[in-house]
Amino acid sequence: MSNAYFHIEEPKNEHYLSYAPGTPERDELKKTLTELKKDELEIPAVINGKEIKTDRTIDLHPPHDLNHKLGTVHLCGEKEVKQAIEGALEARQKWAETPWQDRAAIFLRAADIITGPWRSKMNAVTMLAQSKTPHQSEIESVGELADFLRFNAWYLTKIYKDQPYSPDGMWNRVEYRPLEGFVFAVSPFNFTAIAGNLPAAPALCGNVVIWKPSIESVYSSWFVLQALKAAGLPDGVIQFLPGEGADVGDPALESEHLSGLHFTGSEGTFNHLWKTIGKNIDKYRTYPRIVGETGGKDFIFAHNSADIDRLVPATVRGAFEYQGQKCSAASRMYVPKSIWDDFSKKLKAEVKNVKMGDVEDFSNFMGAVISRKAFDKISEYIDYVKESDDAEIIAGGGYDDSKGYFIEPTVVVTTDPKFRTMKEEIFGPVLTIYVYEDEKFEETLDLCDGTSKYALTGAIWARDRYTINHMANRLKNSAGNFYINDKPTGAVVNQQPFGGARKSGTNDKAGSMVNLYRWISMRSIKETYAGPKEFEYPYMGEEK
Incomplete structure (x- = not known):
């Protein structure tokens, strides 16, 4: 029996190591990978x-x-x-x-x-x-x-x-x-x-x-x-x-x-x-x-005042880190026509620079998807887009299972806001973008809220504070984890408690x-x- 009230100090979030070249943690991790691969583990x-x-x-x-x-x-x-x-x-x-x-x-x-x-x-x-x-x-x-x-x-x-x-x-x-x-x-x-x-x-x-x-x-x-x-x-x-x-x-x-x-x-x-x-x-x-x-069908919604130079890397990270296999990964996006040319040019250039391969090569940004089942499902979506008249692939679209389950980071643009890849959870590195007319901003907010049955994460991008508040209010029930001028992934314990409603x-x-x-x-x-x-x-x- 305890005869005292015991106190636990409030924790601090764990510090992340960088694994940058020349760091001791990088050398230790590579050594551990080599050692683990020497043995076959029997898990009971x-x-x-x-x-x-x-x-x-x-x-x-x-x-x-x-x-x-x-x-x-x-x-x-x-x-x-x-x-x-x-x-x-x-x-x-x-x-x-x-x-x-x-x-x-x-x-x-x-x-x-x-x-x-x-x-x-x-x-x-x-x-x-x-x-x-x-x-x-x-x-x-x-x-x-x-x-x-x-x-x-x-x-x-x-x-x-x-x-x-x-x-x-x-x-x-x-x-x-x-x-x-x-x-x-x-x-x-x-x-x-x-x-x-x-x-x-x-x-x-x-x-x-x-x-x-x-x-x-x-x-x-x-x-x-x-x-x-x-x-x-x-x-x-x-x-x-x-x-x-x-x-x-x-x-x-x-x-x-x-x-x-x-x-x-x-x-x-x-x-x-x-x-x-x-x-x-x-x-x-x-x-x-x-x-x-x-699940989630997580969104990024850009206003025409969005900071494009920050929006682009946030989109790449939000959609393609860990091969898009995060419940929070960005898989649909709404971009106004007035910034589309500039944004799409920079996005395609960044996606082209994404390196994919064996994760033991630390220069890679992406690895493989988890299984044959996942590979087949995601590649089927990509093939569906390739055969569709309502959408086109502007980056990526390739896949290869000869050594592992590798699928390129893929960016789809559609003219149909209710296109299949705008609604259905794919759980892979596929981002579908709908380009909307600037004057249909309000109508597109409704589309964002009503297109998916999920409501897990979402991100809005704008500079003007009135616009940010308006977007946040209109999308109040669209995501349980909501991000302003950030990617919709990366929730941290005690900072962003994680979870969504609706079918999420x-x-x-x-x-x-x-x-x-x-x-x-x-x-x-x-x-x-x-x-x-x-x-x-x-x-x-x-x-x-």
Whole structure:
């Protein structure tokens, strides 16, 4: 039992290293990449701290180098899911009763491991698994992941400290209990940081978690688990179950002990999970908390007063960093006709300078897309544009899978504001631009707001403050993360809490206290010091 209130200092966001030529971190990262590629890793399930191997495996390859084998992963099914749930429930009571400061210490220590002795390792495994450049890997698999772990611990102290008013004669207090049962965490391929935060945030609050990492990035997720284990995470708190979606998801959602879903992934998968939970609602012991971030059709909207020389690099970075495989990546753009000639000329020149290839060559700005499935989907969109009368490709448009899943940064211009690539999520390096008449500025704002079913991120570009305010108000519901004179990507924990509404998710804002509130269940306690000895109230007395 703790006999003190423990204070956690407000964290500072992790500093990013540059990996510029001549820096020690660059040499260390290259050395780590070489060492990791020497070994083939066998990734099992982890249930109650024990490594479980199954009779189904698949091989893992870097998306940019399909001839190299990183290792194999064992896939789970109903048998392993049931074992994991049973083990998690056994671990739950002890974990839930563990003092909050002891839980927090584990995740704070993991953050220091990731940013300290494991820094080059976390970067390297993310580069190999997800074809990220050193910069893209550094800002998320090290910086953002550590920020999640540190700030969540700090947010938890603020939540616990929030207590109700107590009048004379009583003591009112609130305790913040973990949910009953287990939380099912389903993580995406594109961010190691998100893969770590989805199970870690509920676990920090005292919950036990069944974690299904994406098979496409299970290589880096495995090292997240190892970092948590090195920091002292007890067995059974986070059960690690790689597998195909339905093989793990269906039996997990069938359990009466499901208490929450923490999800990042596709809209279709989230809809399926939500429907399944609804179908099973009568069997659950509690109403599951559902938190999800899905897709986006994120926009850049330029006014004719926009600073073109800054708009161009923001567009290139916003659309093509990490091959456009960010939920926040710019994939549609609105440019006024009066600045189009100047902007398009400079944009095409910049896109032409984008270098793409193996991420182990640090001169590359882009790597490969994640998988064969992604490659086929994105290339189909490009072919559709090439055959269309309503759009043309003005930059890029090539793709090649002979060595890896490489797709050029592609810029499409369309005369139809409702063109397919203006509406549908592509999740790749394809940006579609609609050039609007300056006098149709208001009408185009309506198009921007109404074209997509998503509302995740968006950016507006203008100089005049009245115009900026007007655009921001008109697009108030178009994006949960809104940027003024910046690219629509790069949200930082505790600076820009992340999430969107409409079909982009539940907007429970990862990187803020809002998300942690979803993984706790409040209990109000009232203690009376000296209660009444009679049941009568004063109004019941006789009149004189």
